[in-house]
Amino acid sequence: MNIAHLLQRIRLGEDSTLELKRIRVADNGKHIEPHADGLSDELAALGNARGGWLVLGVDDRTREITGIPLEHLDRVEDWLTAICRDRIPDGPPWLRGRNDPAGERQALRQAAPL
Numbered sequence: 001m002n003i004a005h006l007l008q009r010i011r012l013g014e015d016s017t018l019e020l021k022r023i024r025v026a027d028n029g030k031h032i033e034p035h036a037d038g039l040s041d042e043l044a045a046l047g048n049a050r051g052g053w054l055v056l057g058v059d060d061r062t063r064e065i066t067g068i069p070l071e072h073l074d075r076v077e078d079w080l081t082a083i084c085r086d087r088i089p090d091g092p093p094w095l096r097g098r099n100d101p102a103g104e105r106q107a108l109r110q111a112a113p114l
Contacts, residue, residue, distance in 0.1 A: 001053070010055065010063055017052035019043075020060040023068050029075040036079070040087035047088070056080070 001009075009018050019042050024033040046052035056076065057068045068076050 010058055013063060014060055016049050019046060019054045020058040021056050022059040022066050023056050023076055025069060025072040029072050032076060032079050036083045040083050044088055
């Protein structure tokens with residue numbers, strides 16, 4: 001999926017193959033929202049639906065691209081990897097980072113295997 005297609009999918013909103021999640025980091029990276037249980041359930045649902053996309057750094061209600069603060073990007077990636085490793089069978093996902101055009105925010109994109 002290229003950037004233009006991803007942006008179009010974000011504008012259309014969530015469906016059975018696209019899950020958008022705003023990431024909130026508090027306490028200097030010690031607390032991350034959304035809650036790991038809910039996120040693991042949604043990732044498992046994407047896998048059960050024969051694949052899909054989880055896009056972190058996008059508000060699912062407003063579809064605003066909020067990004068992930070660069071200083072917390074490694075912590076968020078570790079958090080997502082731990083969720084996949086500890087709560088979802090078949091190990092962690094493939095994770096890829098994408099810069100926004102201004103280079104100020106990052107988003108992690110996770111593809112559930114088909």
